[in-house]
Amino acid sequence: MKVLVPVKRVLDYNVKARVKSDNSGVDLANVKMSMNPFDEISVEQAVKMQEAGTASETVVVSIGPSKAQETIRTGLAMGMDRGIHVETDEDLEPLAIAKILKAICDEEKPELVILGKQAIDNDYGATGGMLAALLDWPIGSAANSMKLAGSDMTVVKEVDGGLQTVKLTMPAIVTTDLRLNEPRYASLPNIMKAKKKPIDAKTPADYGVDTKPRLKTVKVTEPEARKAGIKVEDAAQLVDKLKNEAGVI
Amino acid sequence: MAILVIAEHDNKSLKDATHKTVTAAAKMGKDVDLLVAGKGVKDVAAEAAKVAGVRKVLTCDHATLERQLAESMQAVIVPLMDGYDAVVAPDTTTHKNYMPRVAAKLDVQQISSVTGVEGADTFVRPIYAGNAMATVKSSDAKKVVTVRTTAFAAAGDGGSASVEAIGDPAGPFKSEYVSEELTKSDRPELTAAKVVISGGRGMGSGENFKLIEGIADKLGAAMGASRAAVDAGYVPNDWQVGQTGKAVAPALYIAVGISGAIQHLAGMKDSKVIAAINKDEDAPIFQVADYGLVADLFKALPEFEAELEKAGY
Numbered sequence: 001m002k003v004l005v006p007v008k009r010v011l012d013y014n015v016k017a018r019v020k021s022d023n024s025g026v027d028l029a030n031v032k033m034s035m036n037p038f039d040e041i042s043v044e045q046a047v048k049m050q051e052a053g054t055a056s057e058t059v060v061v062s063i064g065p066s067k068a069q070e071t072i073r074t075g076l077a078m079g080m081d082r083g084i085h086v087e088t089d090e091d092l093e094p095l096a097i098a099k100i101l102k103a104i105c106d107e108e109k110p111e112l113v114i115l116g117k118q119a120i121d122n123d124y125g126a127t128g129g130m131l132a133a134l135l136d137w138p139i140g141s142a143a144n145s146m147k148l149a150g151s152d153m154t155v156v157k158e159v160d161g162g163l164q165t166v167k168l169t170m171p172a173i174v175t176t177d178l179r180l181n182e183p184r185y186a187s188l189p190n191i192m193k194a195k196k197k198p199i200d201a202k203t204p205a206d207y208g209v210d211t212k213p214r215l216k217t218v219k220v221t222e223p224e225a226r227k228a229g230i231k232v233e234d235a236a237q238l239v240d241k242l243k244n245e246a247g248v249i
Numbered sequence: 250m251a252i253l254v255i256a257e258h259d260n261k262s263l264k265d266a267t268h269k270t271v272t273a274a275a276k277m278g279k280d281v282d283l284l285v286a287g288k289g290v291k292d293v294a295a296e297a298a299k300v301a302g303v304r305k306v307l308t309c310d311h312a313t314l315e316r317q318l319a320e321s322m323q324a325v326i327v328p329l330m331d332g333y334d335a336v337v338a339p340d341t342t343t344h345k346n347y348m349p350r351v352a353a354k355l356d357v358q359q360i361s362s363v364t365g366v367e368g369a370d371t372f373v374r375p376i377y378a379g380n381a382m383a384t385v386k387s388s389d390a391k392k393v394v395t396v397r398t399t400a401f402a403a404a405g406d407g408g409s410a411s412v413e414a415i416g417d418p419a420g421p422f423k424s425e426y427v428s429e430e431l432t433k434s435d436r437p438e439l440t441a442a443k444v445v446i447s448g449g450r451g452m453g454s455g456e457n458f459k460l461i462e463g464i465a466d467k468l469g470a471a472m473g474a475s476r477a478a479v480d481a482g483y484v485p486n487d488w489q490v491g492q493t494g495k496a497v498a499p500a501l502y503i504a505v506g507i508s509g510a511i512q513h514l515a516g517m518k519d520s521k522v523i524a525a526i527n528k529d530e531d532a533p534i535f536q537v538a539d540y541g542l543v544a545d546l547f548k549a550l551p552e553f554e555a556e557l558e559k560a561g562y
Binding site: 011013016017019026093094095098118120121122123124125126127128129130131132133134137138139140141142144154157158159160161162163164165166167168169172177178179213214215216217218219220221222223226228229230231232234235236238239240241242243246248249 | 316318319320323341342343345346347348349350351352353354356357358359360361362371374375376377378379380381382383384385386387388389422423424425426427428429430431432440443444468476479480485486487492493495500501511512518521522523524526530535536537538539540541542543544549552553555556557559560562
């Protein structure tokens with residue numbers, strides 16, 4: 001079974017996002033960028049499936065600027081077989097991304113696409129679901145575990161009240177949540193090996209997809225800041241303040 | 250403009266998230282209809298008809314809708330959209346699951362987790378885990394919107410909308426429900442509780458969460474946790490408050506042994522009052538806390554519980 005994993009290059013999750021002074025967006029100049037953490041989990045899952053013999057080929061895709069190649073290399077160093085880089089300097093919306101991925105799926109014919117449940121920059125959480133709808137495939141969102149049995153994939157999903165298990169008829173889409181696995185660190189020999197793995201260079205035009213943005217960013221601002229309050233001496237004072245000053249208990 | 254709001258319910262009762270979503274939708278336009286899709290939802294529909302500001306309630310009662318799985322919800326909603334300019338749903342896991350499908354089928358860019366509505370086509374939404382707020386204007390003919398319900402007040406009761414049944418969703422579907430393992434709790438639900446008390450990595454173990462249990466009992470509070478505490482395996486994932494977990498905005502949020510990582514703050518900084526107990530006086534949580542207690546939680550929590558007891562809780 002061929003497994004496709006789309007990955008996104010985003011602001012590293014340890015770096016605090018700073019809003020640009022002209023309110024046009026978040027400043028991404030000279031800051032550390034990394035693979036979206038949920039995508040690392042997707043890559044790990046694909047590589048694990050290959051190691052277990054359930055995946056025969058693993059393909060990592062990234063749609064983004066030339067530097068997105070580094071993110072693809074990270075996936076290759078973790079163990080993915082080959083890469084596809086769709087180069088664009090535009091920050092494409094999930095709908096455009098899903099359309100490009102649909103076109104790639106039509107060509108590559110994977111049986112499983114594993115995506116992160118959200119990218120931690122724009123926080124739309126939409127690409128996986130959109131791709132599923134465009135392909136008319138079933139989806140297991142926010143996977144906590146997944147298991148292949150014949151032509152079905154059983155996915156245990158994180159839901160608000162706990163866990164929910166669904167059975168998907170393959171081919172299918174799975175989006176990953178935090179507890180699915182712990183992504184490995186690429187070893188130095190694997191990083192060296194990854195440099196020799198092939199990456200196809202493409203552009204959105206190759207897929208004939210209209211990527212025109214549907215949303216216009218009017219402005220990006222700092223969130224309203226909360227002010228630090230006071231320090232209380234002890235538990236007794238805390239109870240007193242909560243009861244008599246704030247009136248919340 | 251006509252707006253379709255998707256109700257949050259468990260086939261037995263209508264959830265508060267619905268009322269909050271109605272408030273958000275009403276800021277977009279005045280003709281707000283509610284869709285109750287589920288199985289055996291007569292009572293839910295009756296409740297929905299009473300929500301103030303709702304014009305009409307549509308019900309779709311079908312076995313495949315019992316768990317509101319993605320494909321069946323898509324099959325119900327997409328055909329209805331001929332008659333609507335927008336579809337709006339709460340950003341709980343149920344609706345996050347199918348709304349992108351609806352958006353893609355309508356060829357629309359979804360606008361996720363909005364915290365502000367500035368008219369029929371302009372919305373405010375947190376990005377980068379709430380470290381920035383983006384105002385976006387949609388040029389799509391129809392809008393597909395999910396709502397961060399903690400940002401909106403609940404619509405009241407007093408409405409008397411008509412209830413109308415619609416046809417079954419057209420299958421077949423390639424996914425089916427197998428089972429569910431829900432956390433059993435007598436406590437209020439995390440996102441609806443008036444008081445939330447959460448523990449972080451500082452709790453040291455799952456066992457130690459007993460220390461906050463007694464306090465939660467006294468205050469009628471829901472219990473939550475930071476991602477660090479969940480990652481460490483102390484408590485289940487559905488307790489997680491933060492960017493990758495739930496967003497809460499109770500009247501009182503008590504953070505215990507939580508340093509206050511950006512990702513946690515994203516999920517609780519809209520709380521009315523924040524109290525924090527942490528032994529590290531430089532912990533970032535104190536920068537957002539209205540009341541901070543610098544203390545060892547293993548000493549402070551039993552004292553806090555005893556003081557509550559003294560105060561009559």
